[in-house]
Amino acid sequence: MSDDSTTGDDYPDADRAVVEDEPAPSSRVPLSRERIVAAALEFIEANGLPGLTMRRLGEKLGVEAMALYRYVPSKEDLLDAVVESLVRDVRSDEVVLDAPQDGWQDFLQRLAHGVRRMALDHPKAFPLVASRPAEAPWLRPPLRSLEWVETFLSGLLEEGFSDEAAIEGYRAYTSFLLGHLLLEVAVHGADVGPLDVLDDQTGEAGVSAYPTVARLRDALSEDRSAIEFEEALEALLDRMTVVRNEHVEG
Amino acid sequence: MSDDSTTGDDYPDADRAVVEDEPAPSSRVPLSRERIVAAALEFIEANGLPGLTMRRLGEKLGVEAMALYRYVPSKEDLLDAVVESLVRDVRSDEVVLDAPQDGWQDFLQRLAHGVRRMALDHPKAFPLVASRPAEAPWLRPPLRSLEWVETFLSGLLEEGFSDEAAIEGYRAYTSFLLGHLLLEVAVHGADVGPLDVLDDQTGEAGVSAYPTVARLRDALSEDRSAIEFEEALEALLDRMTVVRNEHVEG
DNA sequence: GGGTACGGCTTACGACGTAAACCACTACAC
DNA sequence: GTGTAGTGGTTTACGTCGTAAGCCGTACCC
Incomplete structure (x- = not known):
C-alpha cells in the first residue's frame, strides 16, 4: 500500500544525487555501467523494486533516462546486473x-x-x-x-x-x-x-x-x-x- | 527469451474463447468476477505472468478491457483473487x-x-x-x-x-x-x-x-x-x- | 411514458520501456 | 586551421500499460 505505480510520486527521494561528493564541478563523475548498477541497487533498497524506473534512475544520476542505454542494453539486463553484483559480493566475501x-x-x-x-x-x-x-x-x-x-x-x-x-x-x-x-x-x-x-x-x-x-x-x-x-x-x-x-x- | 513485453504479440493464443461452449448465442455468458479470475489464471498458465494484461484478458473474454473493472477494482486485486482461488482449491481438496x-x-x-x-x-x-x-x-x-x-x-x-x-x-x-x-x-x-x-x-x-x-x-x-x-x-x-x-x- | 440501474464501450491521461535521430564536444588526421 | 570520427548525452516519438471519466444501449419498475 506504499507504491501504486499509478500516482508515481509517492516514493521518498529520487532527486539530488548527481554530484554531491565531487569537489571539482568540471567532471560530473562520468556515467558507467557499475555506477548505474550500484545506483539501481541503492534505488531498489530505498524505494522498492516496483519504484525503479529508467527515468527515475536517470534522475537519481542527474541524467536523462536514455543516457543509461549507452551502458545497459535494457532494463532486464540491468536487473540481471544488479543480481550479479549481489551474488558476486557474497562470493568475494572473505x-x-x-x-x-x-x-x-x-x-x-x-x-x-x-x-x-x-x-x-x-x-x-x-x-x-x-x-x-x-x-x-x-x-x-x-x-x-x-x-x-x-x-x-x-x-x-x-x-x-x-x-x-x-x-x-x-x-x-x-x-x-x-x-x-x-x-x-x-x-x-x-x-x-x-x-x-x-x-x-x-x-x-x-x-x-x-x-x-x-x-x-x-x-x-x-x-x-x-x-x-x-x-x-x-x-x-x-x-x-x-x-x-x-x-x-x- | 519468450516474452519481451516490448514486442507484445509473441504469445500463443489469447484470442477466441468468448462463447465457445454456449449453444444459445443470445446471452454471451455474462461476465462475472469468477469468470474473470478463472480466465486470468488460464491466461497466466498459457502465456506467462508478464503476458497478462487487462486488454489481452478482455480480448480473451470477448470484451473491452474496461469492462473488467466493473467486477474487479484493479489488476492488483485481480492477481490477489487469482492467488486466493488457488489457495482455496488446495484448502478444499478432499x-x-x-x-x-x-x-x-x-x-x-x-x-x-x-x-x-x-x-x-x-x-x-x-x-x-x-x-x-x-x-x-x-x-x-x-x-x-x-x-x-x-x-x-x-x-x-x-x-x-x-x-x-x-x-x-x-x-x-x-x-x-x-x-x-x-x-x-x-x-x-x-x-x-x-x-x-x-x-x-x-x-x-x-x-x-x-x-x-x-x-x-x-x-x-x-x-x-x-x-x-x-x-x-x-x-x-x-x-x-x-x-x-x-x-x-x- | 419516464426513471434508473446495470453492463459494456469509447475516449483520454499519465506513466512506462526504448528506437531513432540529433546535438555537443573531444581527439586526432591532414 | 578544416575535416572526420568517435563519445556521451538529450530530444522526440512510438507503442503499451493501468485506469479515470463519461457515454450509451438494454431491461426493469413506477
Missing part, C-alpha cells in the same frame, strides 16, 4: 570463502551465512535475486555463476558424495536458502502492521479474532530468526551427511 | 482436509502434497502465489487466509506444541514449501535448454566446460523431484517432532 576451509559442512555453513547477510542487507532486492532467471540465480545463465554451481557440486563430489547425493544436496541446500530467506526478508522488510486491518467488510475486530496469530507477531524478532536459521541449517547439513553416507554404503 | 485426520504429521503431510499439486498444476502462477503479499500467501491480508494460519497454529498448539515450537514449526514448514516448490516449479516450468548457450562472448564450449552441471540436468526428472520432496518433508516433520518434545520437557 568470511565466506577465503577463510581456511574445514570440510564441506563448514563451507556450506559459511556460504549460507554469507547469502543470509546479503539477503538481510538488501531485503528489497533479494526477492529479485531469488526469482531472477526463474530459478536459483546461482544456477542459470545469463549469470556467469555456472562455475559457481560447478564449484559447489564438484566440491561435494570430492568430499565423497555420489552423483545423486550431490544433486540432492545441492537442491535441498538451495531450496532451503531460498525459502527461509525469502520468508525472513519478507517478514522484516515489509511493514508488519496490516495484521489488524482485515475487516473492510465484516466489521469484525481483526486482531482479537485471531489471538494465535497475534502472538506470532511478537515472536518474529530478528534474534529468533537467526536462531531458527542456525538450527534449520544444522539440521539440513546433518541430513546431507546421512544421505551422503547412505549412498556411500549402498 | 484429499488434503476431508480425509480422516491422523495427527498433525499426517495433516501437514497431506497439506504439503496438496500445495505441491497446486504448484505443479500451475507452475506459471505459483511464483505469484509465493510472493504475493511479500510473505507467504497463507499468512497475510488481504487474503482471507488468516484463519488458515490460525487453524494451522492452534492445531499445533493442541497437539502439545509450545508457543515457540509452534511458531518455529510454522515458519520452517512454510519456508520449506516455499523454497522447494519454487525451485521445482522453476526447473520444470521454464525451458531447461539454455544451459548450453552461455558463450556469447568467449566462444567457449558451454556445456563441456561444466561437466558436473551437465550431469545435473539429467537428474532433474520429475520422479526424483517427488522423491526428494518426500524425503525432505519427512525430515522436516521429524525435526518438528524433536523440537516439540524438547520444548515439552525443557
Whole structure:
C-alpha cells in the first residue's frame, strides 16, 4: 500500500544525487555501467523494486533516462546486473570463502551465512535475486555463476558424495536458502502492521479474532530468526551427511 | 527469451474463447468476477505472468478491457483473487482436509502434497502465489487466509506444541514449501535448454566446460523431484517432532 | 411514458520501456 | 586551421500499460 505505480510520486527521494561528493564541478563523475548498477541497487533498497524506473534512475544520476542505454542494453539486463553484483559480493566475501576451509559442512555453513547477510542487507532486492532467471540465480545463465554451481557440486563430489547425493544436496541446500530467506526478508522488510486491518467488510475486530496469530507477531524478532536459521541449517547439513553416507554404503 | 513485453504479440493464443461452449448465442455468458479470475489464471498458465494484461484478458473474454473493472477494482486485486482461488482449491481438496485426520504429521503431510499439486498444476502462477503479499500467501491480508494460519497454529498448539515450537514449526514448514516448490516449479516450468548457450562472448564450449552441471540436468526428472520432496518433508516433520518434545520437557 | 440501474464501450491521461535521430564536444588526421 | 570520427548525452516519438471519466444501449419498475 506504499507504491501504486499509478500516482508515481509517492516514493521518498529520487532527486539530488548527481554530484554531491565531487569537489571539482568540471567532471560530473562520468556515467558507467557499475555506477548505474550500484545506483539501481541503492534505488531498489530505498524505494522498492516496483519504484525503479529508467527515468527515475536517470534522475537519481542527474541524467536523462536514455543516457543509461549507452551502458545497459535494457532494463532486464540491468536487473540481471544488479543480481550479479549481489551474488558476486557474497562470493568475494572473505568470511565466506577465503577463510581456511574445514570440510564441506563448514563451507556450506559459511556460504549460507554469507547469502543470509546479503539477503538481510538488501531485503528489497533479494526477492529479485531469488526469482531472477526463474530459478536459483546461482544456477542459470545469463549469470556467469555456472562455475559457481560447478564449484559447489564438484566440491561435494570430492568430499565423497555420489552423483545423486550431490544433486540432492545441492537442491535441498538451495531450496532451503531460498525459502527461509525469502520468508525472513519478507517478514522484516515489509511493514508488519496490516495484521489488524482485515475487516473492510465484516466489521469484525481483526486482531482479537485471531489471538494465535497475534502472538506470532511478537515472536518474529530478528534474534529468533537467526536462531531458527542456525538450527534449520544444522539440521539440513546433518541430513546431507546421512544421505551422503547412505549412498556411500549402498 | 519468450516474452519481451516490448514486442507484445509473441504469445500463443489469447484470442477466441468468448462463447465457445454456449449453444444459445443470445446471452454471451455474462461476465462475472469468477469468470474473470478463472480466465486470468488460464491466461497466466498459457502465456506467462508478464503476458497478462487487462486488454489481452478482455480480448480473451470477448470484451473491452474496461469492462473488467466493473467486477474487479484493479489488476492488483485481480492477481490477489487469482492467488486466493488457488489457495482455496488446495484448502478444499478432499484429499488434503476431508480425509480422516491422523495427527498433525499426517495433516501437514497431506497439506504439503496438496500445495505441491497446486504448484505443479500451475507452475506459471505459483511464483505469484509465493510472493504475493511479500510473505507467504497463507499468512497475510488481504487474503482471507488468516484463519488458515490460525487453524494451522492452534492445531499445533493442541497437539502439545509450545508457543515457540509452534511458531518455529510454522515458519520452517512454510519456508520449506516455499523454497522447494519454487525451485521445482522453476526447473520444470521454464525451458531447461539454455544451459548450453552461455558463450556469447568467449566462444567457449558451454556445456563441456561444466561437466558436473551437465550431469545435473539429467537428474532433474520429475520422479526424483517427488522423491526428494518426500524425503525432505519427512525430515522436516521429524525435526518438528524433536523440537516439540524438547520444548515439552525443557 | 419516464426513471434508473446495470453492463459494456469509447475516449483520454499519465506513466512506462526504448528506437531513432540529433546535438555537443573531444581527439586526432591532414 | 578544416575535416572526420568517435563519445556521451538529450530530444522526440512510438507503442503499451493501468485506469479515470463519461457515454450509451438494454431491461426493469413506477
